[in-house]
Amino acid sequence: ETYEGLTEEELRSNAQVIGYGAVKYFDLRQNRVSDYRFDYDAMLNLEGNTAVHLIYAYVRMRSVARKAGLAQSEDVLSDLLKAHPEGLAVALAEEAEWTLGLHLMRFSGTVERMTEELYPNHMADFLYQLVTKFNDFYTKVRIIDAEDRDSKLLLCEATAKILKEGLRLLGIGVVEKL
Numbered sequence: 812e813t814y815e816g817l818t819e820e821e822l823r824s825n826a827q828v829i830g831y832g833a834v835k836y837f838d839l840r841q842n843r844v845s846d847y848r849f850d851y852d853a854m855l856n857l858e859g860n861t862a863v864h865l866i867y868a869y870v871r872m873r874s875v876a877r878k879a880g881l882a883q884s885e886d887v888l889s890d891l892l893k894a895h896p897e898g899l900a901v902a903l904a905e906e907a908e909w910t911l912g913l914h915l916m917r918f919s920g921t922v923e924r925m926t927e928e929l930y931p932n933h934m935a936d937f938l939y940q941l942v943t944k945f946n947d948f949y950t951k952v953r954i955i956d957a958e959d960r961d962s963k964l965l966l967c968e969a970t971a972k973i974l975k976e977g978l979r980l981l982g983i984g985v986v987e988k989l
Contacts, residue, residue, distance in 0.1 A: 817988060825986045829866055832983040836862035839981050840935035860939040862983055865974065868942040869985045871949065872971035878955055879964055887968045891961050901969070902962045907948040911966060914944050918973050922980065931981055938977045945970050 817825070840860055841847045857863055876887045891899055903909045914937075921937040924930075945967075954963045975985050 821988075825989065828984045828986050829863060832862035832866060832978070835983055836865070836935060836978075836981065839931040840939075842930065842932050860935070862978075865938055865942050865978065866985055867989065868945060869971060869974050869978075870987065870989050872945065872967050872974070873987050875949075875954055875967045876964065876971075879960065881964070887964070888972075891965055891968070895961065899961055899965055901966045902959050903966075904959065905952050907944075907951045908963070908966060911941075911944045911948045911970060914941055915969055915973055918977065921977075925980075934977050934981055938974060938981075941970065941974060941977070945974075 837849075857867065881887050881890050901908075901912060903912045917937065921933055925933040948966070952963065954960065954967065957963050978985055
């Protein structure tokens with residue numbers, strides 16, 4: 812039996828990744844010198860600063876590539892570059908694209924700060940802001956049928972890669988489909 816195209820094994824695996832990620836992220840998003848209340852309901856919330864919300868956003872980012880016909884691709888970036896041998900750049904034409912693009916550029920500084928200060932909550936804050944900016948971009952900007960579709964797909968792919976890497980640095984996995 813499947814749920815939205817997922818096998819029973821995939822559902823179990825997703826549940827494990829999301830459940831483990833929810834608990835771990837909830838702990839790591841807190842300032843390590845502050846007290847907090849352990850709360851499963853807050854950890855598993857689909858909205859707000861939770862791993863469930865971030866993983867869902869990652870799935871949405873991957874679904875954009877699937878809707879664009881890049882579903883079978885393991886490396887969307889390679890496929891986009893093959894289609895543009897002259898090169899492909901992200902054209903930040905709309906405000907939501909600018910906001911997202913500028914935030915992506917802060918990733919390396921966030922990694923540096925997190926490792927220097929030993930505060931993983933810096934990465935959690937960055938990732939939550941990233942997903943918030945991506946969701947704004949996703950709701951305000953046409954992607955699949957846009958004239959500069961591949962540029963927008965490249966921005967989505969860059970965002971997905973940064974989100975996945977940021978979660979990996981926190982020891983949290985992602986799933987490709989829900």
